[in-house]
Amino acid sequence: MFPRFWQLAGLAATAAVALSVDESDFAPEDIITRDVCILGGGATGTYAAIQLKDQDRSVVLVERNGQLGGHSETFYIGDSYINYGVEGVFNDHTSRKFFNRLGVQSKPLFPDTLIDKYANFQTGEEVESPSGLLTTVAAALLYRAAIGPYTTLERGVYYLPDPVPEELLEPFSTFVEKHALQGALRLIFMFVQNVGNILDAPTIYIIQNFGIPHVNALLEGYITPTNGMVELYQSAAGVLGEDVLLHTTAVETNRSDSGVSLVVENHADGSKKLIHAKNLLVTFPPLVQSLTGFDLDTTETGLFEKWHWMTYYVAVVNNTGAPDKVTVANSHPANGPGALPHTPFEWQFEYMGVPGYLTSKIIANSNFTDQDAKDLVLSDVQRLRDAGTFSNDTAEDPSIVAFGSHSPETLIVTTDDIRNGFYRKLYNLQGRRSTFYTGLTFCTDYSSLLWAYTDTVIESMFGTSS
Incomplete structure (x- = not known):
């Protein structure tokens, strides 16, 4: 759970802007209803999707690239491979449990x-x-x-x-x-x-x-998948199946305290889908320029433009x-x-x-x-x-x-912003307008710690306790 001092009520919810499209514009098979829509299928978003699915929550995971895993990149040369992005993860309980859940064998790094x-x-x-x-x-x-x-x-x-x-x-x-x-x-x-x-x-x-x-x-010590870091996310993709939308990004949102609606577009063929969800989980860095089409309010914009x-x-x-x-x-x-x-x-x-x-x-x-x-x-x-x-x-x-x-990597704000409570205000965004956040702007950019923080976000999302 989040510490009590991050749950101040200082940021009131604001009215959402209606979508520019109507539900009747979409074929029934292009309308998706889920408990949670996750934006970003990197290490954090993929982990969140698996955890939610294991808690019997329905999810849809929207990822702009053609595969899951984000910074986990593996180059294969014959029978050998090179992890040229993420090389491994902490040898801790959270990591071992996730590897075991996905049936991925590990070795010391x-x-x-x-x-x-x-x-x-x-x-x-x-x-x-x-x-x-x-x-x-x-x-x-x-x-x-x-x-x-x-x-x-x-x-x-x-x-x-x-x-x-x-x-x-x-x-x-x-x-x-x-x-x-x-x-x-x-x-x-x-x-x-x-x-x-x-x-x-x-x-x-x-x-x-x-x-x-x-x-x-x-x-x-650290551990790494036996057959390369991407093995972990290939296994996750198999578990999630059709709940993953690759080559896809959100182009419009309508968020309120009662839920969210999003229009997402596939880059490959231009097709669009309408997603209705009880909650939205944003896992990529929420920069203003990365949120084109989002119904941002002045509080969100005022924070996201500082990085x-x-x-x-x-x-x-x-x-x-x-x-x-x-x-x-x-x-x-x-x-x-x-x-x-x-x-x-x-x-x-x-x-x-x-x-x-x-x-x-x-x-x-x-x-x-x-x-x-x-x-x-x-x-x-x-x-x-x-x-x-x-x-x-x-x-x-x-x-x-x-x-x-x-x-973008290593997002920072000025020391004056930090003194003036930037991070307190940032964490107070959790849950506003049914929107939650995780990822490297909210936690250090190391998979094991991101996964552990994401667990606390999911707990907060559904009012459960660890």
């Missing part, structure tokens, strides 16, 4: 290589490892002690006290200096590179992306000339503690167990395009080859063989 090189991707030259680095365990324990006092953040949700502690709003560089975390920076960066220039970011967003539950998981975000891209590259079984991390010695790259940057070229292939993750500001990201990957490879860090005598040019966008 370990790095495919512990051999790291550091290189300055702007020059391509190999550099020394950053000085003063602690071992993984020492760094994790030191960092955990520093963030330990913020117990309201232990579930990865923005449950902030009022007033918000100023330490959480200070740049992370100040927090690092105060708690002598310089030797832990490369470990922290491994989990929060999606934030971008982490030393400039408010500390709250670092803790949300690498907090106590994440440190615990690092020390306790700034990062772009985040993932790729699989071959013909790089990289040494076998080596991960090469991007390091800029002139950039202060940790030698961290500045946006836009490629985090590292990571060996994932399949010879000849490396994965990449690219982080940039919101105006960075898919093509910009692809250009950055290939230009970084070329610089590494020209400098001799990668071999430059391969017969073929480097190639991006798989690519995906996880944008």
Whole structure:
């Protein structure tokens, strides 16, 4: 259940705007009536659909892409595969229960290589490892002690006290200096590179992306499906069957305290369906530009327009000339503690167990395009080859063989907005006009914690308790 202080009555419901279409415009087979309509079939939306179905609630899941799973992407090469999006989940009760429900076998997730090189991707030259680095365990324990006092953040949700502690709003560089975390920076960066220039970011967003539950998981382990992350969502799709509408988005909504109606459109053939539901569950980031056709009121718009975000891209590259079984991390010695790259940057070229292939993750500001990201990957490879860090005598040019966008990622608001109760107001939207929310804007972007938070949203939706 949500803590009591998130259930304030300060936001009154407002009248919904009627749909521009009439029910008579739709054939009977194109009218869908359900207990819950879920928008977004990523990890969170898919999990919610399975949980609701298991509770004997009728659902329809609307997903814009051609498959479920969102950021879970797997590239298959013969009998091998590479998880180039989400690699695994926490080895906790929630994750194991979901895997078991879907009949998906898991295995422990370990790095495919512990051999790291550091290189300055702007020059391509190999550099020394950053000085003063602690071992993984020492760094994790030191960092955990520093963030330990913020117990309201232990579930990865923005449950902030009022007033918000100023330490959480200070740049992370100040927090690092105060708690002598310089030797832990490369470990922290491994989990929060999606934030971008982490030393400039408010500390709250670092803790949300690498907090106590994440440190615990690092020390306790992860699991991954035996046959690739997409296996989990392929199994879920089989369970949900015709309750999933792929290649489809909502183009118009009418929401009230008594239920919701939506018109959804299939991108492939232009066909439309009318959905009536008791409740709506939005699982994708509710940016104003992502909600075209929604009957937003001024309260919703006033919150949803405040976010700034990062772009985040993932790729699989071959013909790089990289040494076998080596991960090469991007390091800029002139950039202060940790030698961290500045946006836009490629985090590292990571060996994932399949010879000849490396994965990449690219982080940039919101105006960075898919093509910009692809250009950055290939230009970084070329610089590494020209400098001799990668071999430059391969017969073929480097190639991006798989690519995906996880944008928008790491949605943040200003520290003034946080001080003024942004997150309290955001969580108070839960249930207004029969609309509920989950996903990375309401909880840290890690599947296991998103699933656990989604359980609390479902409990709140139907007035049940855990």
